[in-house]
């Protein structure tokens with residue numbers, strides 16, 4: 001039945017080693033490539049915003065549905081599926097048929113933040129996996145694009161039960177990871193609320209003509225791109241946000257005071273980030289007899 005709650009101890013009898021198992025694979029993957037921590041964190045976000053935290057983003061296309069992987073916010077963008085497969089197979093080898101792929105994403109996101117120097121927290125588990133995914137659901141605008149206005153960002157998060165403050169604090173995830181030129185080109189050439197020398201530096205690897213260098217990458221946090229800290233907010237104070245949707249959070253609007261506060265107070269950022277991640281992880285989970293425990297995260301059983 002639905003309405004059952006997630007809990008920390010959900011696997012304490014059935015898979016006591018789940019946390020150490022996930023962590024060891026994430027640790028190795030991040031040691032190999034730091035960006036993978038960012039990629040795993042983002043996968044959890046993009047999963048939770050479409051159909052809830054149900055592992056839907058992990059499903060490959062089938063003859064009966066086209067999944068989320070080729071949706072606009074995900075195509076040529078989300079990554080880390082092989083690491084998720086690796087985690088799943090290690091978890092299956094210690095407790096077969098018990099741990100959902102949705103929970104694996106939640107745990108891997110938590111571990112990634114911790115491993116890159118951010119806060120630690122206890123995650124709630126007990127989510128089950130969806131049997132389907134839908135391209136149109138993922139394309140319906142539930143995941144806001146980087147061209148969004150501030151009110152658009154606030155509304156998209158509100159629609160998922162997250163406040164404007166949650167939205168601002170979760171955007172702090174852009175303290176790690178990278179973005180493609182095509183998604184910040186307009187900002188670095190045409191916007192005025194940007195530091196001139198920062199814009200010039202980014203222009204050097206992101207040519208002006210549409211289509212040239214579209215996939216060239218830049219770090220989201222110019223100061224500490226692989227450390228999970230509050231430097232993202234300091235960048236915004238200095239007009240060094242990479243995406244339009246980053247800088248719009250500090251642009252003489254209603255969220256300015258959050259940015260000022262998190263830039264000065266790393267503890268407040270860490271605490272509020274944890275609270276908001278737990279809230280995000282609570283979005284419409286499948287529990288009880290809903291959904292299933294997938295054997296392979298890429299397909300329904």
Ligand code: HEM
Pocket residue numbers: 035037038039040041042045076077078079144145146147148153167170171173174176177178179180183220243245
């Ligand atoms: C507020 C609305 C948000 C917008 C508009 C947004 C937009 C983006 C865009 C455009 C990229 C670059 C994608 C690419 O280059 O293909 C990105 C990367 C990233 N986003 Fe967000 N994002 C938002 C919120 C979040 C949230 C809530 C999280 C997690 C809690 C998150 C975590 C990340 C991470 C870690 C990366 C880097 C991924 C990597 O390097 O693989 N973002 N985001």
Ligand SMILES: [Ca+2]
Pocket residue numbers: 046047048049050051052053054055056057
């Ligand atoms: Ca989902």
Ligand SMILES: [Ca+2]
Pocket residue numbers: 175176221223224225226227228229230231232
């Ligand atoms: Ca950082």
